[in-house]
Amino acid sequence: MGETDVLIVGGGPTGLMLALELTSQDIPFRIIDSSPIRSDKSRALVLHSRTLELLNRHGIAQEFVDRGNFNLAVRIFANQKFVFENDFNIIAFNDTMYQNPLIISQAEIESILDEVLMKHQVKVERPVTAEKISQDETGVTAVLRHEDGSEESLRCKYAVGCDGPRSIVRNSAGLQFEGAAYPQDFILADVHMKWETRECLHIYLGASGFMIVFPMKDNVWRLICSRREALGADAEPTLENFQEMLDKLLPEPVQIFDPVWISRFKLHHRIADNYRAGRMLVAGDAAHVHSPAGGQGMNTGMHDAVNLGWKLASVIRGENDDSLLDSYNIERRRVGQTLLQGTDRLFEFMATTNPLYLFIRNYVMPFIMPWAMAIPGRRALAYRFVSELGIRYRKSPIVGQATTWKGTLKGGDRVPDGRLLKGNIEITVHSLLGARKHSLLLFSGVDGVTSTDDLEKAHVEFIEASGRSIPVYTITKSSSENIEIMDPEGLVHRLFGFTASGFVLVRPDGHIAFIGPLTSMDELKTWMER
Template identity: 35%
Template sequence: MAPTPEQSVIIVGAGPTGLALACELAAAGVSCTVLERRTEVSGQSRAMALYSRTLEVLDLRGHADALTAVGRPVGRMLPAQGASIDFTAIDSPFPALYVVPQSRTEEALQQRAIDLGVIVQRGAELFGLEQDATGVRLQVRTESGEWEETADYVVGCDGAHSAVRELSGIAFRGRTYDIAPILADVRLETPPPDDVTILTGGGAMMVSIPFGDGFHRIAVGHRDHPWTRDEVTLEELAERLKEVLGFDPKPHDPRWMARFKIHQRLADQYRTGRVLLAGDAAHLHSPLGGQGLNLGIQDAVNLGWKLAATLQGWAPAGLLDTYQSERRPQAQKILKATDHATRMATHPSPVVTGLRRAVLTRLLGRRKIQKFAGETLSGLRAGYAGRGRPAVLGGARLRPGQRVPDLAVAQAEGAPVRLYELMRDGRFLLLDLREDGGAAAVAEAWGSRVCPVRVDGDVPRLSGLSAVLVRPDGYAAWVDSTSSTTGREARVRQALHRWCGTEGPTPQRQPAPAADSAPARPAQEKPAEAPDTEPAAADRT
């Protein structure tokens, strides 16, 4: 291994997850390069649903506006006939499901990454990987030849068939569903409602998402129609749609059509030594509900600040390991939920189909449950608990590990501002909610790692709290609900030590110790299997 790696981080995969991670690292001052096997951004839309929380975490760094400008907000999801989920009532600056073609998401994030100084190398295929205590060495090839890259860390964001995962020897356990749906972007003479629509019956399932330009994204499958290499035709698509709808909606003018496999798989570990995984390289699940792209981008935002802190030498002990302990359970929940939903949606029994419809209609007819469902699907109820969580939690106040909303606050010094605007540079935010400003004064000793804000006046959503430490990914790291001023500065200092390291200016970049390092081994030869079609095989999160 070279004595000094050439770069801090190499990201393999220039899909939304890899590009979002590159933006996070570059904004934090960490040099990184993205290697991508594809020579250009795919014109196929593939993943296209951006939920509220994903747009919020992108908005933390100012990326969201470029995506909402080209996206179409859809206010409702119809998970069954007679049942609906209203996204417009949820508490978010983005109260909708935004339909944004993945190609547009990649273009926006790639441009932002390049503007921040990231090198994006396309047409580059990874074929070798070795690591030791000092760094990682990669073997890369393009049409013009082969070369070696070295880095402190490598992150595999290279999708379902991740070379990083295979070369690192990380198991990817799970299964492939028998059903192999058709995916198509088409016009329909008789289109479904202008919402995200899910219809089921007799072992068949259809999902329809409107683009807003007359085209619909259609995913339709039947449990009796397994994988085949046969090319999809408009006649077959019409037949599959008729099985669900009871009539032929007459699809025409397809932009593209393909058959794809549905996998449910989870990496045994998200980190081995100096190699990490994110996005589809770490988890695959049924696309029902459109969670995959969102899960990957939130992986990136969780990992970015932790990896930057590790490379810059101020990370508290064990911080990088919390990437796996926080994000892998989130993926497990999504895998479990989407698996159950897919099995129910494709169940052949009309009794089960009727029961599903009746239960969803009854439950979602209640306002509180509908709001809960919308917030859950949108990612607003996902959070992290454990690190710094108090022994006793009660009431409706903000808790450690919970999402911090984009609140408007008045500053003791300066104009009113929204919290997410204060987090554009990826620092921690220390909100001092007491008049004396003691907590903010303590935080100044952490220099550029923490942005202290003296809040002027009452903030109803933070009522009963005297201080809040907000992580760079927009979740509460620590809250102080003690009204007494006795020992307050000590409590603030302890929380800052726990999350932001020791006082003083940010240390210079220094190598971090490898954890749980495992020897790299070449990718094992796979058993013969029918390959996925291009949309699945080329998917990069």
């Protein structure tokens, strides 16, 4: 019987992201997928700002940027009339290096992650099917079937289901998948278009239905459509179906031709009742499925993997008790529920067949939206939700803050990013943080009270007390003989709320583990001993 530490079932974006996390942690694992080859078709098309940040912990975000295109705006139309344009260039966040969503196909994302993993001699085993999975107190046993029909028994410490809505891991663990299917029927096409317009996301609403239009590469556009009059039960969508909808919804004539892919599908909204059952865990579509509104599904799954990866590694290395894995369900299921509720409301409004809601959507909203979204703060708040930059884990049992801390940021919040100087070279806060270990950031404050000697003393005492190999970085407002990293304008200090000196312990997933003033370092040491 073969052995490994972790079995990842499913080689999509979530499984690949978890493989990357475990690779960076030097944790032995195997990743399998039942499909003989990767599909070149993909429903997911967007990497959001937070996902790019998480990818850049591994220094690979630019590879995705080079093979995608940033979406710079969303244009909304109703009844063949222009309603509103949300220009993302106007919404400038001062705490991230990635202002816009990146349009890139799931197939391209998987290809890049495959290439990155191959550099570490990691490859998805395919076609390999998990036929049976069972667990006991000490581990998981999986029966795997290979392409030639042979069976293999594998023993592992943990199994993670990244194997979609029909997950064998979730079913074997006895977890429920609560929810239902949307009643609407959807059709999808990737087509070439003769269309003179701004290359960005377009949303069209009208009496005949709604359509979302995404720009892809090489003059290919993705059309996702819900028609008021559904196709017959066995009918396949045609190019003419899409042309008919375009003629009814768009204010100008558009010609589509040379379809790359045409499909028909149903959508579901479901969430597992728990993301963990003993030594079996679920992530991505195996844990939650929801509407494509906001492009949240794939991104959320990749975030699941990042959250889980470092925790699995810490438990397997014996640094933490197995109970640490309970925080994965506590933190990520809450996010899944929030997104499910948010995307449900938005999607049901867009795809509604209710006469009253249709009237509001098609005739009232066009008057309200320009007024409601004219305030940049409202647009920024909406986009911050969609970009997933606002995700936080404040109610998690494994985060905290000093009793004397009065700042806006709390334990569990995402660590903001900002520009710093290391000598004469510009760096960012996030470039200091690794994907493998916690990191400690010490801030001098902008009031000039704390000396570099005080910061150095805090540094030394933390290393001695923690007994762990945690990188420590000291950030000051002015240059010093012993301090290399500067925040000359104090902008990063303000992002963190450090007028006086302070510290932030950062988790490997880029969220705050513990934060407080420098005078409360003893509280950090006590908290770490729990």
